[in-house]
Amino acid sequence: MNRTIVGAFWLVVYLIVILSPLFIMMIRPAPAERSFWVEFSVGLGFVGLVQTAVQFALIARYKTITAPYGIDLILKYHRQIATIAIALLIAHPVILVIHNPALLSLLNPVGGSMASRAGNWALYTFILLALLSHFRQRIRLDYEVWRVTHAGLAILAILLSHVHIRLSAYYTATPWKHGVLIGISVVMIASLGYLRLIKPAFMRRRPYRVVNVAADRGDTWRLTVEARGHDGMRFKPGQFAWLKLGPSPYSVEEHPFSFSSSAQDPERLEFGIKELGDFTGAIGSLPAGTTAYLDGPHGAFSPDLEPAAGYVFYAGGVGITPFISMLRTLADRGDKRPILLFYGDKSWEETAFTDTLAGLVERLDLTIVYVLENPPEAWDDEEGFIDADVLERRLPDEGIERLHLICGPAPMLAAVEAALQERAVPLRLIRFERFDLV
């Protein structure tokens, strides 16, 4: 089905769900009306709570829901909207107290009524959750520990919120309304069960085996896996998958990596992996034959989704990986369209996939512009960063409309976008993929 229609459908469903408490609270029988600020505060509480519960569905990687937008966007949106939801939840007691300072005592987490205590603890749990996520890297919290804590605190906070609502018992006096509110939370939290139990059960039936781990330059590994007893994974070049290594598909340790192999061969898949942490650091010592499980394909960054007369690719560092997959796929298909690749990295020694790219130049209408921060001596390509000057010199002046695909670290995306705007390339022709997914 058309991506736009599916995307719009899920957006409407989403809006209905997150606004449903407000509609429900207005249906009779409803409790007596109170002043505007009290109702506003309570409304923010309900909307904030449902919004936090919906986060479970956002992160559950339901392909039908995420496909129209791209899961990278959904995860980014998750961070943004969850922060907003917690801000709304904080506003709930703050507005009540400003409106009626006599209620200040209710903010005491060990005083006040049982209802206010539950509310306080729910709010503190939500705030702790947000702080841990925000400062995870700064306090060097292990990624897997954070993930489990994150889900646990979220469930606890939602549970405490429901205790608070039950004890406050204002809007939930009507059983069916209370039921709907609890139902939303239960259904959303059940998404976690889908992600952690049901999905792995399906993944178990489609195992892969590590067949090759090859070192490339720039601390990059090329990990090749082969489908064991099934037809592999059909993906679009530019997409990625969550990779789990080891005998159990239920392990919490998993990381998203872009495919670097051709989409024409779904049974033998290669990933380009940059050594950055514990998981990626151990890739090199992985014995061949190790079992692997894949959750994918995900992502909406692909020339297959956006036909164009030609392409300009902009890769920063390991951001080259999805482009390698795109180029290999297009070469396998015998594609004749012109492609220009800007590939920026620190130095020639750190530039991965150069041998692959050299081979691809023979098979495609492909021009490569290397832009190195510290080029070797006698360098005849570009030096520095991919900026407006480089584009001025190297972008062809032609009659066709090419699509510009950019993948790399955040500062590089911003710089290339600015440079493209300077060159008056319309926004509708620009696509990004951020690499810091989680």
Next chain:
Amino acid sequence: MRHLYANRAAYLLAGLLVVATALFAWLRSEGGTLIAVDEDRVQDIEGEAWDEAAWGPLGEAVYAAECQACHATLTHIPELFAAQDGRSYLIDLMLNGYDGEMVIEGSASSVEHPRFADLDDAELAAVLNHLLVSWGNDEALPDEPDFYAPPDIEEARDRDLDPEEVAASRPSP
């Protein structure tokens, strides 16, 4: 382009949530048409003397919306009602709330009761009368009880007590 739209979508959605909540709050506080109790029904009852057929549904509706979540049955109401100043104490409790000790089934505990001054005179009278006649309470009432009427509530609003004062005025049975 997806990313640019996504950032805008997040801000747009945050704005939408706040605006929708404000609209909800306005409808609930000022909107009139969407409030708890049928205004027409309240109008019909206003000024009329107690009659279970006419008042019952309103009292029941208010009880379901406001009281039921905390109170299952209130069988001690006739006793309180019949005590010295018990009739007006029950109005004061509803209008001003309660904060203090209360002896429940022989043991004293600290009790807070919310105030329901936002309800109409007719709604409060109806719900109090509902307490008097429900759960077999009517059997325990004095002969020809002085049922509540909206003017009783209107008059009591002027007293404007603290919840602690209400607690202090609780009749001891």
